[in-house]
Amino acid sequence: MYYETKKSKPFGMVLILTLLAIIIVILIMFMRKIENNYLSVSKFSETTETDNVISNFSLKDLAKNSSYSVVGVSKMNEKNTSVFVQNSEEQLGIGSGIIITSNGYILSNYETTGGEGETCFVTLKSGSIYPADVKWSDPNLDISIIKIAAENLLFLTMGDSNNIEIGDEFYILSNSTGYEFNENFNKLLISKARTTLKIIEDEITNYSEDVVKVNLNILPLYNGGAVLNENGELFGIASTKLDSVIPINRIKNIINSLKENENFKEAYLGVHGFDNNFLKYLIPDYSLKLGIYVEKIDENSPVYDEIFPEDIITKIDDYELSTFQELSEYLYSKSPKDKVTLTIIRRTKEIILDVTLKEKPRLT
Numbered sequence: 001m002y003y004e005t006k007k008s009k010p011f012g013m014v015l016i017l018t019l020l021a022i023i024i025v026i027l028i029m030f031m032r033k034i035e036n037n038y039l040s041v042s043k044f045s046e047t048t049e050t051d052n053v054i055s056n057f058s059l060k061d062l063a064k065n066s067s068y069s070v071v072g073v074s075k076m077n078e079k080n081t082s083v084f085v086q087n088s089e090e091q092l093g094i095g096s097g098i099i100i101t102s103n104g105y106i107l108s109n110y111e112t113t114g115g116e117g118e119t120c121f122v123t124l125k126s127g128s129i130y131p132a133d134v135k136w137s138d139p140n141l142d143i144s145i146i147k148i149a150a151e152n153l154l155f156l157t158m159g160d161s162n163n164i165e166i167g168d169e170f171y172i173l174s175n176s177t178g179y180e181f182n183e184n185f186n187k188l189l190i191s192k193a194r195t196t197l198k199i200i201e202d203e204i205t206n207y208s209e210d211v212v213k214v215n216l217n218i219l220p221l222y223n224g225g226a227v228l229n230e231n232g233e234l235f236g237i238a239s240t241k242l243d244s245v246i247p248i249n250r251i252k253n254i255i256n257s258l259k260e261n262e263n264f265k266e267a268y269l270g271v272h273g274f275d276n277n278f279l280k281y282l283i284p285d286y287s288l289k290l291g292i293y294v295e296k297i298d299e300n301s302p303v304y305d306e307i308f309p310e311d312i313i314t315k316i317d318d319y320e321l322s323t324f325q326e327l328s329e330y331l332y333s334k335s336p337k338d339k340v341t342l343t344i345i346r347r348t349k350e351i352i353l354d355v356t357l358k359e360k361p362r363l364t
Helices: 002-045 059-069 252-261 276-282 324-332
Strands: 070-074 076-078 095-099 105-108 119-123 129-138 143-147 169-175 183-201 204-214 226-228 234-239 244-247 271-274 292-297 312-316 339-346 349-356
Touching: 059 070, 059 169, 059 183, 059 226, 070 105, 070 169, 095 169, 105 252, 129 252, 143 252, 169 234, 204 324, 252 324, 271 276, 271 324, 276 292, 312 324
Parallel strands: none
Antiparallel strands: 070 095, 070 119, 095 105, 105 143, 119 129, 129 143, 169 183, 169 226, 183 204, 204 244, 226 234, 234 244, 271 292, 292 312, 312 339, 339 349
16 A cells, blocks of 8 residues: 555646646746737838838738838819919829838829829828829830928838739738828729830820739729738739739839939830730741840830831840840840840841940930
8 A cells, every 4th residue: 555655645736747747838928929019010010211012911900011102192272273284274183102212202193193294193001292203104004203301201112013913912902092092992903914015195105114904903093002012011002094903123223214214214225015925926937035126116216217117126235035124124224325235037137237226315
């Protein structure tokens, strides 16, 4: 009897100590989880001038946090007070803008802001209203970059829109009124990754190359809206005029130049047409997965008498081309009077052409 009692005591102690150890481990894990959740919420709530990147949060958080970087843009500084473009009878619209730098550069639409040298007004979520100068614009792409005198603004990180594919899921956030906030948030699906729009206005044909089509009609309430992924990265801006999304990679080099030099002189080639994926329809026997199809050359283009409709541009310098976006991005990295070499296929003949780029004429 004495032997059995003596054996049971240490066994009971071991069992008790084991249970206590398990309870302590569980408590430590629980406390760490609470601490991590607290740190995540604190990080999300902190306001800094760094990139506004969101991860592992709900769509409600995505919309709320990104909304500080999506502003109202208008030619009106208050209700019923308008500024007109070149004394025109037609008042420009109102729409959204996207803060893209901490020191006041904002991406918007040409149809909303007007061209270079124009003045418009920006309303921040705080209610503050700033006059803005148009620093750069492209009426064919319906894009403008404007600047306000403000610092330490929350801005959106730019994603890589070259990776967009059909079926990708994004979100659009806009402010539809311009002078007072009326936020709109919706889900988008990419329905056509890249396309060229041929626009005829007043018997003049213009081209908007490499825009992105989505499953949602870009109504005026979405004009200038930010197209975001689930992490809050900016992939494009919406245009009602084009009923499309302009991918952010089209203008990254322009934004970087404005940030560094406070100006941007755009190198100009003046050719328009279609991406390589259209070539099988335009030239059925064309077999290369390389090259862009030229349909039109501007009269003031530096290659007006040297490149012709139906030519195929396969390279600029040593950079192979399959989309007009690639050509645009490369040209945005150049300056007027820079020299480039174009490789062209004309029917079955390859032509090497040295070109001095011009400065792009601006419509104001």
